[in-house]
Amino acid sequence: MRRNLLAIKRDMTVVLGMCLLMLAGYFVIPGTPTLDTTNTQQITVQRGDTLWSIAQRVTHDTMDIRHYVYTVKQLNNLANEGDLQPGMVLQVPKLSNHSDKGSTYMAQN
Template identity: 30%
Template sequence: MITAISSYSYNGQAKANNKQTNRRKEKRKSLIKVTVRLIAAAIFFIIVFAGFTLMKGDASMSHPAQPTADERLIVVGSGDTLWEIAGKVKQDGDDIREVVYNIKKRNQLENSALNAGQSLIIPAGE
């Protein structure tokens, strides 16, 4: 009697293990993708928030102290410029650039832009 030796082997368990390993790898990749996206979104919003926080608008202007008895209070009209106002209030012999500087400093203005209806304090001696 001849006995045949079979070379057939069943490796179904190995395939099942491979599927589980592949699922774990896919879950890990998916988790990494989600984590990276969340971190990127957080960094983006932090940068945007910091940018808006650092920007200053005219709405957040600080108000100067109340005018003293020697100072005058004027209201800016439509089309008025700081240079024109300084020219009207300066005394003979005063440098108009110095008058403009003093008005800006007294009113805590960052630039020469004026709005109609805005109140300006004219420092004493101008």
């Protein structure tokens, strides 16, 4: 009987330890990047660029590109995508908790 009680305590300790490790991992692993509209960067529009193509280059895979495009439109007072012209300088939001993908596109001044 005593041996079974010790085995149960050991098993409960292992399960509790695993739960604590998973919970700690949840707080350590960075979440989805968010848009920082107070700290923007500039991107110069190239020929063939659209808001969607720019968003695909600079956002994280888990982000909703529609939200990024909407935010860029708001920051630059754009009514639609047809307003983009090569050479135009756009203010775009920076990503907080940016990923490797977000840092592959260089903002052009």
